[in-house]
Structure formats: C-alpha cells, structure tokens
Amino acid sequence: MLLKYALRNIKKRPVLNGIKIVGISLGLCGILFIALFIKNELSYDKQFLKAENSYRLTATSRAFLENNHFARFFAAQDLPVLTASIPEVEKFVRLAPIRGKLIKHEEQFYNIQQGFSVDATFFELFDIPLLQGNVKTVFQNANSVVVSKSLANNIFGSTNPIGKIISLPQGHFNSTKEDFQISGVMQDSKQESHLHPDILFMPGKDKIKGWAYQYLLLKENANPELVESKLSLALTNIFADDIATDKNVVNAHLMNISAIHLQSDLFREIEPNSTMTNIWVLVIAALILLLIALSNFASLNLGMAGYLSTFLTLNQILGSSKRFISSYFLIENTLIVLFSITITLLLMNPLNALFYESYQLNLLENNELFIVLIIAAVALLMIVAGLQPVLKQRFEKASLQKRLQKDSKTQVHKALLITQFSLAIVLLVMVVVISEQTNFAMDKALGAKENIVCLPLVHSEIQKDFSLFKSELLKESSITSVSAMMDTPGSETHDMFSYVLQDAPETEPGSNAIGVFAADYSFAEVFGLSFLGGKNFTHSNIDEPGNGEYLINESALHQLGYQNPQAIINKQFSLLSPVPGVTLPEGKIIGVVKDFHLSGLQNKVEPLVLFKRENSWLNSIVISYSATSKREALLSLNTIWSDLFPEYPIDYVEVNSIYKNVYKTELLQKRLILLFALISIFVCTMGVLGLALMITQSRYKEIGIRKVNGASRTEILTLLNRDFIKWLLVSFIVAVPLAYFAVNEWLEGFAYKITISPWMFLFSGALVILITLLAVSWQSYRAAIQNPVKSLRRE
Amino acid sequence: MLLQLHNIFKWVQQGGQRVFLLKDINLQVEEGEFISIMGPSGSGKSTLLNVIGMLDGFDEGEYNFFDEPVHRLKEKHRTNLYKQYIGFVFQAYHLIDELTVYENLEMPLLYKKLKSSERKAMVADMLDRFNIVGKKDLFPSQLSGGQQQLVGVARALISKPKLILADEPTGNLNSQQGIEIMELFKELNEEGVTIIQVTHSENNAKYGKRIIKLLDGRKLN
Ligand SMILES: Nc1ncnc2c1ncn2[C@@H]1O[C@H](COP(=O)(O)OP(=O)(O)O)[C@@H](O)[C@H]1O
Numbered sequence A: 001m002l003l004k005y006a007l008r009n010i011k012k013r014p015v016l017n018g019i020k021i022v023g024i025s026l027g028l029c030g031i032l033f034i035a036l037f038i039k040n041e042l043s044y045d046k047q048f049l050k051a052e053n054s055y056r057l058t059a060t061s062r063a064f065l066e067n068n069h070f071a072r073f074f075a076a077q078d079l080p081v082l083t084a085s086i087p088e089v090e091k092f093v094r095l096a097p098i099r100g101k102l103i104k105h106e107e108q109f110y111n112i113q114q115g116f117s118v119d120a121t122f123f124e125l126f127d128i129p130l131l132q133g134n135v136k137t138v139f140q141n142a143n144s145v146v147v148s149k150s151l152a153n154n155i156f157g158s159t160n161p162i163g164k165i166i167s168l169p170q171g172h173f174n175s176t177k178e179d180f181q182i183s184g185v186m187q188d189s190k191q192e193s194h195l196h197p198d199i200l201f202m203p204g205k206d207k208i209k210g211w212a213y214q215y216l217l218l219k220e221n222a223n224p225e226l227v228e229s230k231l232s233l234a235l236t237n238i239f240a241d242d243i244a245t246d247k248n249v250v251n252a253h254l255m256n257i258s259a260i261h262l263q264s265d266l267f268r269e270i271e272p273n274s275t276m277t278n279i280w281v282l283v284i285a286a287l288i289l290l291l292i293a294l295s296n297f298a299s300l301n302l303g304m305a306g307y308l309s310t311f312l313t314l315n316q317i318l319g320s321s322k323r324f325i326s327s328y329f330l331i332e333n334t335l336i337v338l339f340s341i342t343i344t345l346l347l348m349n350p351l352n353a354l355f356y357e358s359y360q361l362n363l364l365e366n367n368e369l370f371i372v373l374i375i376a377a378v379a380l381l382m383i384v385a386g387l388q389p390v391l392k393q394r395f396e397k398a399s400l401q402k403r404l405q406k407d408s409k410t411q412v413h414k415a416l417l418i419t420q421f422s423l424a425i426v427l428l429v430m431v432v433v434i435s436e437q438t439n440f441a442m443d444k445a446l447g448a449k450e451n452i453v454c455l456p457l458v459h460s461e462i463q464k465d466f467s468l469f470k471s472e473l474l475k476e477s478s479i480t481s482v483s484a485m486m487d488t489p490g491s492e493t494h495d496m497f498s499y500v501l502q503d504a505p506e507t508e509p510g511s512n513a514i515g516v517f518a519a520d521y522s523f524a525e526v527f528g529l530s531f532l533g534g535k536n537f538t539h540s541n542i543d544e545p546g547n548g549e550y551l552i553n554e555s556a557l558h559q560l561g562y563q564n565p566q567a568i569i570n571k572q573f574s575l576l577s578p579v580p581g582v583t584l585p586e587g588k589i590i591g592v593v594k595d596f597h598l599s600g601l602q603n604k605v606e607p608l609v610l611f612k613r614e615n616s617w618l619n620s621i622v623i624s625y626s627a628t629s630k631r632e633a634l635l636s637l638n639t640i641w642s643d644l645f646p647e648y649p650i651d652y653v654e655v656n657s658i659y660k661n662v663y664k665t666e667l668l669q670k671r672l673i674l675l676f677a678l679i680s681i682f683v684c685t686m687g688v689l690g691l692a693l694m695i696t697q698s699r700y701k702e703i704g705i706r707k708v709n710g711a712s713r714t715e716i717l718t719l720l721n722r723d724f725i726k727w728l729l730v731s732f733i734v735a736v737p738l739a740y741f742a743v744n745e746w747l748e749g750f751a752y753k754i755t756i757s758p759w760m761f762l763f764s765g766a767l768v769i770l771i772t773l774l775a776v777s778w779q780s781y782r783a784a785i786q787n788p789v790k791s792l793r794r795e
Numbered sequence B: 001m002l003l004q005l006h007n008i009f010k011w012v013q014q015g016g017q018r019v020f021l022l023k024d025i026n027l028q029v030e031e032g033e034f035i036s037i038m039g040p041s042g043s044g045k046s047t048l049l050n051v052i053g054m055l056d057g058f059d060e061g062e063y064n065f066f067d068e069p070v071h072r073l074k075e076k077h078r079t080n081l082y083k084q085y086i087g088f089v090f091q092a093y094h095l096i097d098e099l100t101v102y103e104n105l106e107m108p109l110l111y112k113k114l115k116s117s118e119r120k121a122m123v124a125d126m127l128d129r130f131n132i133v134g135k136k137d138l139f140p141s142q143l144s145g146g147q148q149q150l151v152g153v154a155r156a157l158i159s160k161p162k163l164i165l166a167d168e169p170t171g172n173l174n175s176q177q178g179i180e181i182m183e184l185f186k187e188l189n190e191e192g193v194t195i196i197q198v199t200h201s202e203n204n205a206k207y208g209k210r211i212i213k214l215l216d217g218r219k220l221n
C-alpha cells in the first residue's frame, strides 16, 4: 500500500522527482567511474605474482651526477657482486634499455617501441604470460629474444616466429650487428604497468653493463629497509675507493614495483608516471561530487516534504502508527534511488566504451563486485541522507493539528545549500587552476610551438647523412628549418661536463660541472629561441681548436656568475669531454638565450651549454614547417626520406604530441576534473532549480499580495533572488580559503607554476552565481509576471 | 470625475467558446462616493473590482482613471497609477504570514520608495489610529479575524489612497466585527476617500450611498 502511495506521489511531481533522479544518477556515475579509475591506478604492477617482494634499486651520491636521482643505475655490471653478499636478495634482473628504435629481420627494418636487454631472470620477477615458449627455457641460451604478440604479428604475420632470427643493426648504439633467435612470444603488457616492453633481448650471462634499470626479488620476510642500508654500505665500498666522505657516500633506494607508477618521479623513468597528487585530486573531486549529490537529494527532499505534510498527517490522525511516516519516506527514497541505479546501469556501458576509446582503459572489466559495492554504498548513503532531514525537521516537533493548519512553506536547508555551492566553487577553482597550469606548462615547454616534427633517435647511418638530408629538405618551400639534437624534445638530458671559463676563479680541473646539449647550428631557429645577447651559431663555423662556439641559457649565465648577458659574450670557454677520444674545441661564448624547457615543467630549467656538433651525438632530427603547408611538408619529408633511406622505416612525431605525452597525466586529470566539475555544477543547478520551483510555488500568495500593494516585477525578482544571492555569497566566502588551500597544495609539485590570482576565484564564483541566478530567476520571473488576481484566487 | 468605465467586456476562452465574465459595463464614479456592489456568487463582482483596481485587464471597452486611458497604459504605468491612488482590502485579509503587523503595514511604503523616517511616522500613525500599537510585533496568525482585517484596512489606507476597493471585507468576520469595519469605512468616506465595496449583506450595503447590482456579469440598474 505504501508502495502504491509512494509511486503515485512520485508520478504526481515528475519534474522535481526527475531532478532528484538525474542528480543521483549523475553523481553515482561520476563517483563510480572515479572509484574505478583510482582502483585502476592503484593496481599498477600488482599483476606480477611476486610484486610484493620485487623492488627497484636506485642509488644517489654527490659523487655521481650531483645527487640527481635516476631511475636507472650507471654501473649495472656491479650488481652481481653487490648482491652476492646480501642473503635477503633472492634474484635480480637488469633491464638495459635498447636505445635505437630499429630492429632488422631479413634485410628489413622494423620499429620497436620499448626494448630492453635483460637478464635471464626477467620472467621470474615480471611474469608476463608467454604465448609460445617455456618460461624456464626461453632465456636458456645466450642471444635469445622474446617478442610481444603485436610485434610478432607485425613482423611475421601468421607464420610461427619461434626460431626466427632478429638482429640489432649496426649503428650508433652497437658497433656491430648482433643476431638473436626468437625463443618465445609474450602477451602484450597490461596497461596497468610501469613498463611495456615489446621486445626483450638476452645477450648472455652478465653481458649487461652501464646504464640499466635494476630490480631485486627479496626473500619472503626480508626487511627492505635493512636491505637498503646493506646495499648503501656495499655500494659505498665499491665506489668510495679509500675513505667514505660526505661527498662519495652512496645511498641505495629500494622502491616496491607496485609503488613506482604513483610514487616514483625520478630522472629517466621508463615511462612518464602518474603521481599520488593525481589520486588525491580525484579523491577530492569524488568526495565533492558525493557530497553535492547527497546534499542535493537531502535538500530537495526537505523542500518537498511540505507537499506530503497533509497527506501524512491525515494518515496519522486516522490511526496509522508513528512508524508509518518513516516507512513511507524510506520507501519513497528507495524507489527514487532504485530508479537512479537503473539509469546508472544503463549509462555505464556507453561511458566505459568512451573511456576505452580515449584512454584504452576498460574500467568495468573484472570489477563486478567492486561496482556492486560502490553502488550499494552510495545508494545507502543517499537513502540515509534523503531520510534524515525530513524526519528530523519536519515531523518531530509540531503537533498534529499545527501541521494541518500551517500551510506548507518550502523549507530550505541553508547549510546544505551553502555546502553544495561552496563545493561547486572549489571544484571550479580547481578546474581553472589545473587547466591554467597545464596550458602554461604546454606553452612554456620548448616544443609547445606548433609545426615542428621530430624524427626521434634515428639510425647512425642516417645521422651520417644528416647534411644531405637537411639540404634536400630545405629545398622544399614548405619546410622552414631543419636541425638535429642530442635527444628527443621532452626527454631528460642530464649530461654534465666540466668547463673552463676565462676570468673565472681557478678551480681544481674537473671539479665543476654544467649541463650540456649538442645540437646542429639551426637549433635556435627551429625552436624559435630568443636571444638575450650575442648571436646564433655561424653556419660556416667548423669545429677546430680555438674556434668553438657556445650558446648558454640564462640559468647558465647565472651559474657562471654573470647577470648581464653582454658581459659574458666572447669570453673564452671550453668543455672537457668525459668521453675518451672525443674533444670539444676551445672557443668562445657567442650568445645567451632565454631559458627554455627541454623536459617537463615539473623540473627546473638547468643551466645549459649548447654546442654545435656535426655528425655525432645528433640522434634526433627536428624539422619545422610553415603553418599553412603542413600537408606538403610532411609529404616532402616522406618522399625525401624514402629516396635517401629506402631501407629504413620513417618514424616521426609532432613535437607537440611528445610534450602532450609528458603531460599525459596532467591532461587526463584536467579532462576528468572538468567533467566532474560540469556534472557537479549541473547537479547543483538542477537542485537549485527544484528548490526555486518549490519556493516560488509556496510564495505565490505572498507575491500576489506584494504586487497588489505596489511591488514591481523587478522588486519581486529581487525579493525571490535575494536569499539565493546571500547564500551564494556566503558559499563563495567559505569556498575561497578551501580552494586556495587545495590548489596551492597541488601547485607545490611544479617547479614552474602559475601564480594563483584573484580572478580565478572571482571567475569561478561568478560563474556559479550566474548559473544559479539564471536557474532561480527563470522561476522567479514566471512568478513575478503572474497576474496577482490569479495567485490570490488560489485560496 | 474619478473613474469611468465605457462598454467594458471581459471574457475567457473555454472549450473554444467565449465565456463572458463582464458584459457591457458602464460606470462613472465621482470622488467621494461610497458604492456597494451586490449580486449573487459568481456574478462577476470580484472581476469588476479587479478591473477597476487595474489588477486585471479587460477585452473590450474604455476605462479612464483621472482622465488617463487605462486601456492604453503600459503595465508599469498602470502599477504606478494604482500604487499612488488605490488601496485594496480583501475578504481573506491577505496579510503576509511571515511579517509582523508592523512590517505588513510598512510594505506598501517600501514599494513607494519612501524614506525610513517617513515610513516610521506613517506606520506609527496608522497603528495609533486603529488602536493596534500593542500588536505591532505580533504575526497575523496571532490575531483574531477582526484584528487581521483591521490591519488589512490599515495597510490599504497607509499610502493615503483616493480610492479604496474592498472585496467582501466583512465576509470572514462576525457581525460585531463587520459593523466596526463598516463604521470605519463611513468615517473614511466622510474624510473624502472614495470607497467601492463588494458585499452580500444588505445591512453593509446600506453604508454605501449608491448600490450597483450585478447578474451574470451584467449591470442591472
Ligand atoms: N480567469 C478566469 N477564468 C475562468 N473563469 C473565471 C475567471 N475569472 C473568473 N471566472 C469566473 O467568472 C465568474 C465570476 O467570478 P467572480 O467575479 O469571482 O464572481 P463573484 O466575485 O461575483 O463571486 C465565476 O463563475 C468565476 O468562476
């Protein structure tokens, strides 16, 4: 019977109940997807069976690389000795990145995405399932190689790849061609991992040297902190030849592999990671959305309770029990929530498909229980929230008779409303700040310039022919300039050389260091660097002693002890190459450029010396083209490439998209939070619309009386909107410090950040106020133009 | 002449048909008159009063108020006109429940944009005149029907209107309370205020100097 009443009452007010349902469904959808996304972020690398005991080993010391913390280690060959003395270390695996992007099979080159030379123990830590081959034996023989399913498909199509030969071509990174035999095919790595190798080479026992990522498998009950200190000691022993000093002491760092995705932000990560901050931002967004949805539902229920007052009171007078009212509202709320859940379930799959399309995330998969739990939890909260104020405020105090007499004036729960508005404003401020910061970063990053493509890490054969390639390209009118550089834009370059500068105080040779970057002489042109003083490299200059040309950035100017760019121009300068057999010519500083970002904005711009090189160290080619002729430029690039280098596949990316990848998490976060802010504001607005509807309805008579007594339309509008404006202003005042605190925390993570300015708050506040007032005024206006005779006759 | 209705028609469309609420009403009211409108329920008395009070429009005819052609005025102008000259009293009092007696009285003055000191003086004056100073901080629900109607009348008078329109002002009151209100009207009329009241009671109607009878939206005499 109650069910019938409840259904009938819901049907009687389709608009208001519709608003409730839409509000809850949107809130539920939003919270569900945030929860799923966060769960996904937290699940990184947990798929590996031994994840719990697998750690990445890194080390820092003032002696190497100025304490800069790298995700990989420069002396991987020492790892066996290092770990031999530490019983807690059960296994280790080293992953030395393959720097070239090419492999060869039967005279044909193929691109690879992420390749490593690994120890035979690889699959014991990272148990990526093998589709072909046996885990125990794939790496039994030296020079065996395992490829991913997609790479195998790409090279071999449907033929069986096992036993086929793949080679690392001779080139810049390998002195000779090296052959490997395919011994296994592995599944493509799961998306939720900090590494996605598509090829793994096993060069043989202990062939790995130099830079490599190092992972340790510890014994079940090992204490990682203890192991860490043992490793620190052992490392210090190896690297501090005589006595350990402040300067040469080495600190080992262990990080569980499942923490890497969210907590590791070192130099030279395998892939850009996410951060805990992102998770917190999303958690906050989800909580805000939940609170908004809850308080929206509660305040609409409270407002609507008036409509049912007579119905319920009459029932009670006619003898129903006291529990009747509670049961009635319980049933009504449950019905509303059930409708909302139905809508959520209907929306879930299309939304997931959308997510999958944009981010290759299938959030729903294998999460049935989690989804049910989240929905149940939120639903329960909703029902409780919907029930609470109604019972408390409305039906406990007044006597039966009073309730019948008093005509039903809509109640507005100010605290709920203010909470909602404040939260919406906070969320909006977050959106504004996050998108401003992201735009700022993208603009400031070197490659934020449009119209540049990069051919990353080209083969050394091509590097040799760079001049020819360049001159051919420059014949095309669509191509404006061509340069080459030491690394891809957006990557971290942390090579540091010692230097000698004229008039600088004498130091021990080799004790100072400054960041260096080799480039072709057109570098400044391609990236449009602006000069603070001096000039660019001269085209005709050749590398000969005494004739070297060096450009420095602003930070380097300061590091070298100068403020005025002009003052340092033409000072004698030279770099001491640490690479045996390579010398850099002595010469002069010829120009100072403004600071520019080579890597992400999370890092500060390092002092940098640009020097010009020909034919070596220039592994990435960058090409700028005129904005209007992108198509022609790319077409010419393709034709010239296939004319000059027919056997190599062309691989180029827009520099913009490289940076976008560096800022992947920030961009995704920006999108998500924008989405949730929109949902929140929509839910808020709907709620306010509902309230305004109820309020104006309940004030119809009053409006009539006021009009009869001379109130104009404007005065009525003001009257109806005044309270809302008051509440909105209070909300704004509440929101400002909260939002300030939140965004300030968030910005902490950036070395270069926007300054928080008042307009961000004013804009967000004004937007929320405007939207709310529009919603309210729509109702108020209808009431204000109403013929007063009509509203007074309603008696 | 205060006001003049010429061949006023008012109708509503119901089921594709015109239902006439007022038919060919002609009426002239001089300043200082006291008119009672009578007629059975549904005969259009309230409708006529509302048309006179400019709360409601009409479909045909001419209406001049102080020689201003009401039918040609814009809404805003009309509002100004009745704000200035007309006070309304209703059967259901139509006080605002959330406002005190004092605030209810003050309301019309707010819309006339009077200064606070002026408003205070005028409200005090009214409270005094109607002997309700002691009740000024009470809410309408705390008053008897007669007292509420007193406040209703006081509110209608506060802006010193030239014309009072009263729609069954005593309809919800007992006869003693009704008499008090009628005496009050008589007094006001003697002071020069024009009064048009709708009433069912012959006794009350007699307070008027002229009686107009309505039947089915048509004036009988
Ligand atoms: N806007 C309207 N729409 C339809 N019918 C109306 C409207 N206004 C008044 N009426 C009808 O016109 C008739 C006259 O109403 P009214 O003037 O209130 O009568 P009285 O005050 O004499 O009792 C009534 O039958 C009423 O129902």
Ligand SMILES: [Mg+2]
Binding pocket: B045, B046, B047
């Ligand atoms: Mg009537």
